[in-house]
Amino acid sequence: MTDTRTTPARSITWEEVSWEDPRAAALREAMDAEVGPRYVPIRGASTPPGRPTGDDVETVVLALVDGEAAATGTLRLLPERLEVKRLFVGPAFRRLGLARAILAHLENAARARGAHELFLQTGNRQPDAIALYEREGWEHVEVFAPYDPSDGISVCFRKDLAPPAEG
Template sequence: MTATDAQGPAAATRHALPDGRPLRWERTDWDEARAASLRAAMDAEIGPRYAALRGDSPRPAPPTREDVAVVLLAVVDGEVAATGTLRRLPERWEVKRLFIGANHRRSGLASAVLARLEDEARERDAAELFLQTGNRQPEAIALYERQGWHRVEVFAPYDPADGISVCFRKELNVALPVAGGQAL
């Protein structure tokens, strides 16, 4: 599907960044090349922070095409600038792989991607959302705390004994049903 197919997973909507530059949101598939490229850039940047801590211990399995409900791309000035994923696990909805390309940081995109993923979860009737980050990502931890996320105990599939995972939860204000034009 293409970004102009409004009915499919690559549906696009347009907005603007605070500085006025046009921002286009696209929903796409997990395997889409531009999303995969940003995730690879994330791995290249973040992976070395944890190499000494992880040693040979296995990492949790990454999301799969089957458990991913939404992959968002933020396109700025024709360039894919950011991505984020909403994953459905049997017991929870989880934000995964939120990453802003180096040339697009400090523009409000991280907060915007996170807010869009929260909206996507609400549309799926999620009452709460979870995420995991690492203790060597202070910029991510600060973002989540600024956006009203609260730390929780490390949850599966992450290992509380590895000393790396920092987990968060956010309660979502799910829209109430509307009757006769009035919110209940």
């Protein structure tokens, strides 16, 4: 899948890539470097639970802005649900609507796989992410596996995947 749209003086291209794609991997590393330190006082050096692997990833979306890797998001298959993971927009590319667009791409990918709902988990020290999900119509739900409800970190969401309105 490749989709190209133009914003004022910027060309945005969307690609579905593999989990191993080095551009998506570099964005995930940048996410870890930015977000990880927020949780050190709570979690210490331990690895966060529920990290995706190449074995459970269904789709990885990559946004290229003027040919440069700008944002990514992943659709992962859990035992009983599809989950959005590792959504990140590089700092130089924020305020272009990429996070919202990645969510839309992942929601459509989930619909194409027959899903009627989609889930995600974020951390309580990511208020911008929480605000985005709330704005985009995601509802708060109980913490689900593989996350630990007793750690006080996880904030989980669900979204009904009704077909997009025709217009």
